[in-house]
Amino acid sequence: MTNIESLPLDPAVVDALAAVSTATLTTVLLKHGLRNVWMRGTRPLVPGQPRHVGRAFTLRFVPAREDLATPAAWASPISTRAAIEAMPAGCIAVVGAMGVTDAGIYGDILCARMHQRGVAGLVTDGVVRDLSGVLGTGLPVWAQGTAAPPSVAGLTFVGWQEPIDCGGVAVFPNDVVVADGDGAVLIPAAMLDMVVEAAQAQERLETWIMGEVEAGAVLPGLYPPNEANQARFAAWVAKHA
Structure with missing residues (x-):
């Protein structure tokens, strides 16, 4: 875990990008030499989900290790719970889960807290759990789908606000993410304007x-x-x- 400060995003930029499809963004980025910006597996949990824009707040999982991936780890200072309390309003939580599809990274209670804190959305190459509850929170989610087992059944959470791999894309804190019906696309922070x-x-x-x-x-x-x-x-x- 690092102490990278979460930067605000100009509302005018949010409005501008909310009017641009991710398909258009991939074309623009391709013209500037970036081919790998679409995060594989990031599908909208609800068809027709509106487009969302926000700075990336990154979270990283690694493979499960039995001495670390336990229910007791949820109370650790380095936990998904603690990470949520560090998320600023308007960010998009981008979770690198290594494409694991048999362990849900977040469920309804965590998604409800994110929504309460004003998080714009959750993007992951993994899956969530407690589907009906997650949908009930109102938090927009892009993921590979759902699974019943908890994260510790297949993953170990190791930190937030550090570079991650999400769907085969390198995501750095404060990059900008645009997610719509085609999935989630990354815009490098330095190329935003x-x-x-x-x-x-x-x-x-x-x-x-x-x-x-x-x-x-x-x-x-x-x-x-x-x-x-x-x-x-x-x-x-x-x-x-």
């Missing part, structure tokens, strides 16, 4: 392209746009500015 600007531009372009497709336009030269269509798009942007 650039990505927001580029993503908004990409969304505008794709909105225009979709309008052209709906009007019967053919795809070659339109998607991506050639020089003539770039000029038409620029005129459309100027008209709708």
